[in-house]
Structure formats: structure tokens, C-alpha cells
Amino acid sequence: MEDRTLVCQDCGMDFIFTAGEQEFYKEKGFDNEPKRCKECRDRKKRDRGQYRPE
Ligand SMILES: [Zn+2]
Secondary structure: OOOEEEEOOOOOOEEEEOHHHHHHHHHHOOOOOOOOOHHHHHHHHHHHHHOOOO
């Protein structure tokens, strides 16, 4: 397997979907590719923790 370059849905930046990550996804049975770069995923995670509906 080879590293692949994907485009982040949120920020539009290229990010690397590494061979190791692809293995991990396959092991977990995920069919789809990640839609977001690591920065955006981390930000989402942080945002979720702080989300307060007004
Ligand atoms: Zn991003």
C-alpha cells in the first residue's frame, strides 16, 4: 500500500492518508476515506467538547 494525498473537505488543504492509516481503516472495516486533515479532525474534537447550544 502507498501513501495517498487527499483533499480536506473543511480547509481544502492536501493531507496524507498514510499506508499505515489505510491499514488501520481496513482493519476497522471502514470503507470510506477520511474527509478531513488531522488539524480539522482535532479541531472538530475540541469544538465538540466545547459546544453549547444557545
Ligand atoms: Zn483541514
